Amino acid sequence: MSQPSISSPESASFGAVQVSEYLSELAAKVPAPGGGAVAALHAAQGAALIAMVARYTTRAKDAEHRPVVDRVVDAADAARGRALALADADAAAFTAVGAAYKLPKDTEEQAAARAAAITVALIEAARVPAAVVDEADEVLSLAAELLPIGNPNVVTDIGAAADAARAAATSSRLNIEINVASLAAADGDRFAPTLLRVEEIVARAEGIYADVLHAVRG
Structure with missing residues (x-):
């Protein structure tokens, strides 16, 4: 029996499929999942x-930091959990944008609708990656807090986490930008603060990564 597809809002969520099935869907000629889901993951x-x-x-020696x-x-x-849910939300938002563009426009009423x-669909399609940026920010804050006290035997995983957060933020920026580009300025401007935060997130991620690399090299 084949694994459930994740290319439509009605299908299984990203948390319910195997990695191999997800990658097959990602490689397929289907509208979703795409870069937005990748960013969330x-x-x-x-x-x-x-x-x-x-x-x-x-460990016993870590008791003071418990x-x-x-x-x-x-x-x-x-x-x-929130980021995984956003991967599903991104697929749904992308599908909704496509459906909106397919609506009839033969009359003035239809065109207006x-x-x-x-x-509405484009705003939601930009809101989801903006929320992913928030989660990337949270991951970096936790990484910075854990780095000084974390078990040094797995310190490289903090660096990997920072790198993943950086990729989440920069990939999300692309998805925000492409949706905002089709919105009126009044609607798109609400995402400007999030776009500005991405550069700050990148700098923090690179700083944590460098600190981990320094710790590894001694």
Whole structure:
């Protein structure tokens, strides 16, 4: 029996399919999943790595840091869940944009309804990657908090998490930009602060990555 498809809002979520099936769908000539889902899963993987490092930071010698570690575990697990849900939301949003563009426009009423539907769909299609940027930001905040106290035997995974968060943010920027480009300025301007934050997120991710590399090299 074949695995469920994830290329439509009615099908199984990203959390319910095997990685091989997801990659097959990603490689297929279907509208979704695409780069937006990839960005969300980058954030989810980054959060999972942070949770893993925190769970390894529970040795007897780490006792003084246990309250922080426990909080990081809870926060990272929550971020992973939100990011995974955003992968599904992105596929649904992309599908909705396509459906809006296919609406009839033969009369003035139809054209107006179609234009309104396109605007709503594009705003949602930009909102989802903007939310992924928020999760990337959260992953980096947790990485920065965990790095000084995390188990040094798995410190490279903090660097990998930072790299994943960076990719989540920069990929999301592309998806925000392409949807905002088709919106009126009044609708698109609401995403300007998120786009500006991406550069700051990139700088923080590169800083954490460099700190981890320095720790590895001694």
